[in-house]
Amino acid sequence: MSETLREVDLADVRVRGAVEVERTARGILPHRLPAWARAQVPDAFMAQTSAESAGVRLAFRTAATVIELEVSARRMAPDARSPLPPSVYELAADGSVVAAVAAASGSRYLFTFDDPSGTVVDGPPTLVRFAGLPAADTSYELWLPYTDAVEVLAVRADAPVHPAEEPVALRWLHHGSSISHGYRADATSGTWPVVAALAAGVELTNLGFSGSAMLDPFTARTIRDRPTDLITVKIGINLVNGDVMRMRAFRPALDGFLDTVREGHPSTPIVVISPIFCAPVETAAGPTVQDPTRPYEWSIAGGTEADVAQGKLSLGSIRAAIADIVERRRTADDRLRHVHGHLLYGPDDARTLPLPDNLHPGPDVQRLMGERFSELVLHPLLAQRP
Structure with missing residues (x-):
């Protein structure tokens, strides 16, 4: 991690596209179903897919030229060793993607319809780094990969990060x-x-x-x-x-x-x-x-x-x-x-x-x-x- 980066208070990062945001011991965990509904999910396949981050993004405003995101990401996999395609994190401004980073998922959710056990194999955190951004105050949405369940552990930047304004759109x-x-x-x-x-x-x-x-x-x-x-x-x-x-x-x-x-x-x-x-x-x-x-x-x-x-x-x-x-x-x-x-x-x-x-x-x-x-x-x- 660059010494010029500073830790961002996760309270200054808005989570959009989630129904519920859980404050964990390590960070924040967006959910697309509330806790009472997750308790009623009937099978291991839906437990993982409903946890994945389809449409979930982090919203903030900053003039940073470098933004780092540290996450614990979990992706469905048939086994513990097969190579997986990278997961894509995207940074958008004014409705357009301005940067994208492909990163490996650290953890796996082992599932096949022949073996639907849903065993979790924990892995290391993933670091996602956006660099070369314009040094101008910009409102961003950082779209998480729809393929992964993502717990946000830390956000770091080389300039102050402020909460995004509440959206007024439909x-x-x-x-x-x-x-x-x-x-x-x-x-x-x-x-x-x-x-x-x-x-x-x-x-x-x-x-x-x-x-x-x-x-x-x-x-x-x-x-x-x-x-x-x-x-x-x-x-x-x-x-x-x-x-x-x-x-x-x-x-x-x-x-x-x-x-x-x-x-x-x-x-x-x-x-x-x-x-x-x-x-x-x-x-x-x-x-x-x-x-x-x-x-x-x-x-x-x-x-x-x-x-x-x-x-x-x-x-x-x-x-x-x-x-x-x-x-x-x-x-x-x-x-x-x-x-x-x-x-x-x-x-x-x-x-x-x-x-x-x-x-x-x-x-x-x-x-x-x-x-x-x-x-x-x-x-x-x-x-x-x-």
Whole structure:
């Protein structure tokens, strides 16, 4: 560490995009679910993915030319030794990324679906250093990697650091699956909700949980209790690829989820987004499974179209049900809206921008979805505000 750097009081660093910030013995630990909800998380996979820092950033103002961040970062891994891709930390100013640093995660969360134990292998702290910054008073947001659970141990800089001003932008709270979490994006700023938020200049809280957009009641209550100006719920793909519901359960579950959210937000705009295009389960039922000829590379449907006729879920049947439920509810709730997922990524897009594993968008589609959502939902909503 350079001798010119000074320790920053973590009280002078604002955490944005978290639902709760835990003060630990070593520093601060952002959470995207409150403690009572974390106690209800049903499996080890969601315990890690909901702990990861999708959309979480540190906000402060400084004229420092060097900023160091010391963290204890934990990333999901199949074993204790396999090389992991670097985690990306990004520094943004005025809605644009001005610097990015790739760093190794110190700790691992061992998980595979064959061995879902969720064992933690502790590792050393990670040091992230931004240098060569302009010596001008600047408001920054330091975006943490969406791939990692991050405990902030220290912030250091070569000039004073001051708390960021409270944002006045529209507050947007989003819930979705791994597609919203950002899986396969090249960095946090490339995940579609962050692309959209930066393009429109809104304040994002991203409750995208890989594999875990399951209409969980604790997620609905978390959204209910969170102050916000816009709520979006992108639902469907996890219900299909996990094969966790039939149509009989899905329809009242979605109604119940929306009822709970409305309890805390009687007049807030709510947008329900149906699934984007995913060829294997457009008309066939889930679950999605790995192609045995291409394991861990290519997803295929585990069910059939005949299964859908018996009440299993496909993306097509879910889209039709969402449209029907929203239309019915709109007779008493004109602040509710439905966006068809194909408007963000549809079959025509799939011909030129295919999903690399037949399930998750790559970086190009993540950015495309963010740009489209910004134009389709965020900019029109901003234009209506006084």
